[in-house]
Amino acid sequence: MNDAFHRYDQLSDADRALADLLHSGSDERSMLSADGLNKYCGAPYPRPVVAFGSCTASTITMRGWLAARRALKELDERAADIGQLAAADELGRRIRRKLSHLLEVDDVDGLAVVLTPSGSDAETIALYFAALAGDGPLANIVVGAREVGSGTVLAAGCRYFSERVPSGLDKEPGTPVDEALAARTQVIQVKIRNDQANERSPDELDAEIQALVADAVGRGARAIVHIVAHSKTGVHAPRLDTMNTLVSRYGDRVVPIIDAAQGRFSRRGLRDYISRGYMVIMTGSKFYGGPSFSGCLLLPRRVLPQNSAEMVFPAGFSDYLTPAQLPDAWSAARAALAQKLNLGLLLRWSAAIAEIDAYYEAPGQSRYRVLRFFEAQTPIILGRSPLLELINVPVPVFDDTSERLLESKTTVFSFRVKARAGRQLDQPTLARWVRWMNQDISAAAPPATPDHILAATRTCFQLGQAVHVGEQSSGEHDHVIRVAIGGDLITNISTDTALGASLDNRLAWLSSKLEQLRIKIEYIADHEALLQC
Secondary structure, rough: OOOOOOOOOHHOOOEEEEEHHOOOOOOOHHOOOEEEEEEEEOOOOHHHHHHOOOOOOOOOHHHHHHHHHHHHHHHHHHHHHHHHHHHHHHHHHHHHHHHHOOOOOOOOOOOOEEEOOHHHHHHHHHHHHOOOOOOOOEEEEEEEEOOOOOOOOHHHHOOOOOEOOOOEEEEOOOOEEOHHHHHHHHEEEOOOEOOOEOOHHHHHHHHHHHHHHHHHHHHHOOEEEEEEEEOOOOOEEOOHHHHHHHHHHHHEEEEEEEEOOOOOOOHHHHHHHOOOEEEEEEOOOOOOOOOOEEEEEOOHEOOOOOOHHHHOHHHHHHHHHHHEEEEEOOOHHHHHHHOOOOOOHHHHHHHHHHHHHHHOOHHHHHHHHHHHHHHHHHHHOOOOOOOOEEEOOOOOOOOHHHHHHHOOOOOOEEEEEEEEOOOOOOOOHHHHHHHHHHOOOOOHOOOOOOOOHHHHHOOEEEEEEEEEEEEOOOOOOEEEEEEOOOOHHHHHHHHHHHOOOOOHHHHHHHHHHHHHHHHHHHHHHHHHHHOOO
């Protein structure tokens, strides 16, 4: 839990300047509301919050904040000697190298790392590389678009998905980033749930994707297939064996992209699929707990042109890329981009690197115990509330390799929320409740409110935003909100004696926070009218 500042308007001038840099160089999702929080209830400054929202976004921790401050100080010092752009190049290079090292892919021959302002932005960059092998049409098959990001479908079609882009310019969502590439690309969506919010069977999903690939290749298109390595609600699709079969059958007519933006993967699995030639989209800002909007694209040698030094991106890509985000060897691409820097992105990634480093430094057995405890206790504790209906709770996986495979653990739980009268909450109401969960609402508590309820109302919980998973029998959209555990919380419970002298004590602390979360939701249900005043 962050032991830090409470409000944006309480920051010193220097701290506010750093916070402003940290949410710059992104899109309107990072803009702060009057309460000092962004669209996802995250903050670019530390605040005392229980981080249960890593499936959506994370508030920067004190660890990340200090790392960003150090990075800014070092950049300013180097800029005085060599200029700001050269200093930014050095920082971008350090981030890419350190990230490759922490992910244990630094010795993968030919791997290129591109930093992107968000996981959604990485979609457009990945499309460019998928298109390099020829001039024909592209069928971009996006699996589970509802559950991988609101801008994914537009970005996958080389179209702007936000009104404000990282370069600072205003754009019309849906218009092409590059006319030629957008014209070549057809985006095809594959649902991972039926209308009743139930997961479709792996056989059904894989059969649909196989048919779509066969159709695309049959009409002369290159099929780009997204493998969701963990959706917003924890779904994996299609099966990797199916994807491997498609690649074997069609060769370079199929381009796989692993959407691992959630960061809920094993390093062994990551290395394996990069070595197979699969592109990977990831972020440092979801599971790993870095500040919001820290994206990355990992590019294996298989998808790169023979002479990367001569490659040049379309002009519109300057809205997302600056030279310091790219490998040094891409000299023509770097020279063709606007000669400026995205300082906010570099600082966010500096913070994310500190989080990733701390996570892998924590004892593996302790991390494993925390993961298993969360997986076992969350459905039990939240299931005690008549207002919460957990959906699709998977059966825990126990096997000889489970300690090394994060994806074998359930780290995200999704649930419907009901009012006391039994009515399921709609998306606007859920959004309001999620924001209240992230605030101290104790001032509205009636006299004689019990101490344990008051304590819950004071505690700020960052939860995962509402996700549309299907349709209700009434015809209304079916939305769920999510409780997730991420790297920062796992690291702290594994190592921070301020939360308890022993790991058992710290697991008891986690249990108490889950209990407080349940109590606070029920308090909001009982006092919604009062909170709206």
